Structures are given as structure tokens and as C-alpha cells.
Amino acid sequence: MEKITFIGGGNMAMAIIGGLISSGWEPSRITVIDPNADQRKRLAADHGIQTTDDVAVATAADIIVLAVKPQVIPAVAEQMEAELSAKLILSIAAGVTVATLEGLFGPVSIARTMPNTPALLGLGATGLYVNEHTTDAQCATAKAIIEAFGICVTVEREDLLDVVTAVSGSGPAYYFLMLEEMIRAGTALGLRPEDAKALTLHTALGAATMAAKGDAPEVLRARVTSPNGTTHAAIVSMQKNGFGDVIAKAMIACRDRAVELGKAEQ
Ligand SMILES: NC(=O)c1ccc[n+]([C@@H]2O[C@H](COP(=O)([O-])OP(=O)(O)OC[C@H]3O[C@@H](n4cnc5c(N)ncnc54)[C@H](OP(=O)(O)O)[C@@H]3O)[C@@H](O)[C@H]2O)c1
Known part of the structure; x- marks a missing residue:
């Protein structure tokens, strides 16, 4: 043993x-x-x-x-x-x-x-x-x-461990930022802060649990996005405003910083 x-x-x-x-x-x-x-x-x-x-x-x-x-x-x-x-x-x-x-x-x-x-x-x-x-x-x-x-x-x-840092090592903070922003926006649109927080947190938990069951994120997203519906309006706005680019650039910055810090530790 x-x-x-x-x-x-x-x-x-x-x-x-x-x-x-x-x-x-x-x-x-x-x-x-x-x-x-x-x-x-x-x-x-x-x-x-x-x-x-x-x-x-x-x-x-x-x-x-x-x-x-x-x-x-x-x-x-x-x-x-x-x-x-x-x-x-x-x-x-x-x-x-x-x-x-x-x-x-x-x-x-x-x-x-x-x-x-x-x-x-x-x-x-x-x-x-x-x-x-x-x-x-x-x-x-x-x-x-x-x-x-x-x-x-x-x-x-x-x-590739530096890429792992960009995906999962630092990843929890990206989700925390998303939560912060959704709570802030929900509050700005009129909800009480505690209600915006409860709805946002439970939505994140529900979405992560659904995704963890195995269907691909794009399949799950398509299922809740009817053409010209409310979710569609939100997704189109995110995409027009470069959501994908924001995430990709953030992860490159994270990977590059991990490389730099790794060199400094040597
Ligand atoms: N926390 C995270 O989420 C996370 C994520 C990824 C990687 N890591 C890595 O995991 C490692 C540990 O992180 P942690 O958050 O567990 O740190 P931590 O809570 O500070 O634990 C480190 C422990 O090591 C003790 N220690 C200091 N000098 C020692 C020595 N010479 N011999 C034996 N023990 C000694 C410290 O005692 P004192 O407090 O008395 O100094 C402390 O109890 C770090 O290298 C970090 O980079 C952490």
C-alpha cells in the first residue's frame, strides 16, 4: 500500500x-x-x-x-x-x-x-x-x-498546462465576473439586488448542471433560443458586441501571463 x-x-x-x-x-x-x-x-x-x-x-x-x-x-x-x-x-x-x-x-x-x-x-x-x-x-x-x-x-x-491555466485554472473567476455583471444588470433593470443575485446564481447552477449531463453547450443553447425570441435577442446582442473575442483575448492574456510567470519561477 x-x-x-x-x-x-x-x-x-x-x-x-x-x-x-x-x-x-x-x-x-x-x-x-x-x-x-x-x-x-x-x-x-x-x-x-x-x-x-x-x-x-x-x-x-x-x-x-x-x-x-x-x-x-x-x-x-x-x-x-x-x-x-x-x-x-x-x-x-x-x-x-x-x-x-x-x-x-x-x-x-x-x-x-x-x-x-x-x-x-x-x-x-x-x-x-x-x-x-x-x-x-x-x-x-x-x-x-x-x-x-x-x-x-x-x-x-x-x-499545455499554461492553456489549462487559461481554461480551468483561472476559469472560475470568468464565471464569477459573469455572475457579477448579470446581478448588476438585473438590478439596474429594476430587480431587488438580492432577487437578481438569487436568480442569477440559480440560473448558473441549473445551466452548469444541464451542460454537465452531456449535451453540447451549442445544442443546449439552440434549444432555448427560438428565432426572434427573447434569448435570441440577447445572444445576437452579445455576438454583435464581440463576446467570443472578449473571451478568446482574455484566455490568450491568461495563457501568456502563465508563460511569463513560469519563466520568472525558473
Ligand atoms: N488555492 C488554490 O486554489 C490553488 C489553485 C491552484 C494551485 N495552487 C497551488 O497550491 C499550492 C498550495 O496552495 P494553498 O492555497 O494550499 O496554500 P496555503 O493554504 O498557504 O498552504 C501552504 C501551507 O504550506 C505551509 N508551509 C510553508 N512553508 C513550509 C515548509 N517549508 N514546509 C512545509 N510546509 C510549509 C504553510 O504554512 P504557513 O502558512 O505557516 O506558511 C501553509 O500551511 C501553491 O503552490 C499554489 O500555487 C493553489
Whole structure:
């Protein structure tokens, strides 16, 4: 039975650990390393897992999850002196490339991921890229860990993780902006703000649930858009005003910024 150790026991680690335990991982196989004593107490009490502040302990595990802020990773690597060749290092740190991780940890198995914040609710959408040292079994393990807190999409090239950032990593904020704007417009058109908010949020939830059932978004949209009807008027207005371009340009800007930040982390 593989053992997993998290370096960093913050928000993301807590979400992943919650998912792992719900999906059947024994708490005795999970350890968290975190300098914060209160955080360690909370994790031990909530999940019955082992906790410590000693990073050197990480090398006893088969899978080491880097769940610290990117700038902390070099210090963590310095404290892990033991042989890592049979281990899988799974990084959730944004922008830290495989080349940087190999520079710090050596030519070991590395699964680099790009999760998003809905992971905190078990609804994450995560991109996964593995380096050439990673075995098929380790890749399957990485996928299983990710699927404990949402869906996993494997990409064949590392640069595609920057596109994953533009789609799902930063994606929740695009939907939040859409919600803000719809609430604002509904209020400006006369609804009470709380009513505009309730209607908007429930519409988003309903639409996302319908789309998640499998029909393509364009099919669902066509179904609710009668020619010359009210929805048609709204969609035509959005398209005339360049809605598609706005989204495409925003995602290019996001991808380009991810590339820049990735270079700065090296
Ligand atoms: N949150 C997200 O939605 C999200 C999405 C995608 C990717 N990520 C990535 O996930 C990683 C973790 O994010 P997070 O939101 O979980 O951060 P977080 O809540 O700040 O958790 C990081 C934890 O690591 C601890 N820590 C600091 N130095 C350490 C060390 N040397 N050894 C062990 N633990 C140490 C921190 O303790 P102190 O607080 O005492 O410093 C904190 O408890 C980041 O790299 C981030 O880029 C996060």
C-alpha cells in the first residue's frame, strides 16, 4: 500500500486529503508536514492522519505532494537529502516547471498539475503532465489522487498546462465576473439586488448542471433560443458586441501571463 506525504498542509492539501479519505485511502497512509502547529493539530483531529514539522520525513513516502507556495519549494528540496529515485513527486505549485523541479530534486518521477479552486469542494478541474521518468503505474496513481478532488485531464506537452491555466485554472473567476455583471444588470433593470443575485446564481447552477449531463453547450443553447425570441435577442446582442473575442483575448492574456510567470519561477 503506497504512502503519501504532503509538504504543506494548507487549503489545497486539506481539500486533497479530504478527497483521498472519502475515496478510501486509509488515514494511516497519509502524513502532512507543516511548520504551523495549529494547522497540524487541526489536520490530525479532522482526518486522523500523521503530522510533523520535519521535512526530512517526506522521503519515507512513495508519493510526495508539493503543496506549498512556489517560492518555498527550493528550501523544501534542500531539506530532502535522501534518495528519491523510486518516488513520485506530485506538484500542485502554480508555474513551477518540470525543469525547475528536476533541477531541485534530480531526474525523478514528476507529476506537475494545475488544479483550480473548486477542488476545495471536490469539484476541481485539474490538468496533469508527467515527465519521462514517471512510470505508467505512477501516472495512474497521480490521476487517482487528482480524481479524489474532481476531474483530471492529462496533457501531452508541458506548455499545455499554461492553456489549462487559461481554461480551468483561472476559469472560475470568468464565471464569477459573469455572475457579477448579470446581478448588476438585473438590478439596474429594476430587480431587488438580492432577487437578481438569487436568480442569477440559480440560473448558473441549473445551466452548469444541464451542460454537465452531456449535451453540447451549442445544442443546449439552440434549444432555448427560438428565432426572434427573447434569448435570441440577447445572444445576437452579445455576438454583435464581440463576446467570443472578449473571451478568446482574455484566455490568450491568461495563457501568456502563465508563460511569463513560469519563466520568472525558473
Ligand atoms: N488555492 C488554490 O486554489 C490553488 C489553485 C491552484 C494551485 N495552487 C497551488 O497550491 C499550492 C498550495 O496552495 P494553498 O492555497 O494550499 O496554500 P496555503 O493554504 O498557504 O498552504 C501552504 C501551507 O504550506 C505551509 N508551509 C510553508 N512553508 C513550509 C515548509 N517549508 N514546509 C512545509 N510546509 C510549509 C504553510 O504554512 P504557513 O502558512 O505557516 O506558511 C501553509 O500551511 C501553491 O503552490 C499554489 O500555487 C493553489
